[in-house]
Amino acid sequence: MLVPSDSFGGRSPEKKAADLLRTLFTFCAARVVLAQLEGSGRGSLASYNAESYDALTKMLHEEPMRDGDVWVEKLLQQNEMLALRIMEVRAAYCKDDFEWHMMQSLANKDMGNANVALLRSNAEKSFKRASSSKQQDAES
Incomplete structure (x- = not known):
């Protein structure tokens, strides 16, 4: 089927879906990293990095994730190491863990x-x- 090229601003439906999935993968990565920082279910008292946990929790509550890249860019400005970790986890999740x-x-x-x-x-x-x-x- 031919989808008119102006349907998604000149992008294919597949490209539009890929962009939306990148945001989904960013959210999944944020949740994975948050669980890791929390100490894998042992609560905030057992966090091995309470400062990053608090920063990520604050970011998730205060910044809606409408676009994963924009969200990560804002996180980069606040906490570069945490943002890099999110980027690594979302790439790994996309490549290895998402059940296509x-x-x-x-x-x-x-x-x-x-x-x-x-x-x-x-x-x-x-x-x-x-x-x-x-x-x-x-x-x-």
């Missing part, structure tokens, strides 16, 4: 389920309209 085949399978399954649900809802509404119209005709 599962994503494709889930996307296909969810698309099918969503289409069936939409068609079912539309059919029910159409049936109710038809029933209501027949009832009004019978009353007239």
